Amino acid sequence: MIPGLARGPRRTAHAQAIVTGAGSGIGRALALELARRGGRVVCADIDEASAKETVGLIEARGGEAIAVVCDVAQLAEVEHLAAEAAAWHGGAPDLVCNNAGIGAGGKLVGDVAFADWQRTLGVNLWGVIHGCHVFAPRLREAGRGGIINVASAAGFTAAPRMGPYNVSKAGVLSLSETLAAEFAGTDVGVTVLCPTFVRTGIFGGELIDAKAADLAARLAKVAGFSADRVARMTLDAHDAGRLYVVPQLDARALWHAKRHLPTTYTRAAGLLGRFAPALEGEKR
Structure with missing residues (x-):
């Protein structure tokens, strides 16, 4: 167990955990925070x-x-992950973090290559579907545990050029x-988890337009949270039994604007999208 573990009746303490995209x-x-809390972690990537x-x-x-x-986009590989984890943990996991994903953005719907749609959905959506499909029955049978899925504020903000x-x-939300x-x-x-900007390397992904990536990286540097901070907030929220983790103030403001003023919000997002490639995301 890593020194400095905070004691208490927490779901994420001493967890037999699996984290995808743990690299x-x-x-x-x-993965590091779960280990700090006394967990044994399967780091999948x-x-x-x-x-x-x-x-x-x-x-x-x-x-x-x-x-x-x-490769979470492949069901057989997620099933292999489950088998490897069960052998090492000695049974079902306590916590599964479906985190693996890739960034994509910068082009209008219709201009995005169809292969990019397939790749993005294959990892970001099907990867989480595979994780839930494989591990939900195991948790249900065990009668305890948890699932953390990493989505994004993009899941409800629907910014232009990020179809x-x-x-x-x-879909993950x-x-x-x-x-x-x-x-x-x-x-x-x-x-x-639904963050906006997190200071990671996702903006260098192969499916992100160079101009959009540069804009997003600069915004993340100024306004983004660290990955460590987001991880702590997410695990603490899971301990508290919360469904949604919307860590940043801008994410929460957009959440409320979209829900209470959907037409006005969409028009404003469209106007913004005409002046600059809009991109929001987080490193998986």
Whole structure:
């Protein structure tokens, strides 16, 4: 166990955890924070080297972790992840963080290559669907545990020039709400994270237009939260039984504007989109 663990009756303390996209960004921050809280963490990532690097950081601090290579867009690989985790944990996980994802943005619907739609939805949406499909029955059978899905404020803000990303994150938000309803009255908790800008490397993704990536990176540098801060807030919210985590003030303002003034909000977003490629997201 890593020194400095805060004691208390918390769901995220001493968890047998799985984190996808654990090689960097929010995923790495979640893995490190779970280990700091006494958890044993399966660090899954499509990039083996980065997953092992996260494991090394955990072990250097006295924690326990293993790396598993996993492309969440492939159901068979998520099933393999579940088998590897069960063998190492000795049973069902306590907490599954479906975090893996990629950034995409900068082009209008119709100009976005269809392959980019497929890739974005394959990782960001189907990756989370695969995680929930594989692990929800295991948690249901165990009768306890939790699922944290990483979405984005993009899932409800619907900013221009972010069609594939917006759609993928809206799907994750809806799936999380559905799961929460299905697990209501049980000891399985569901939380969905919806940040705006987080200071990570997502803006260098291959599916983000260069101008949009530069704008987003500059905004994140000025107004973004650190991945560590977002990870702590998310795990604390899960402990408190909260469904939604909307960490930043701008995300919460947009949430309320969209819900209470949907037509006005959409018109304003459209006007903004005419002057600059709009991009919001977070590192997976």
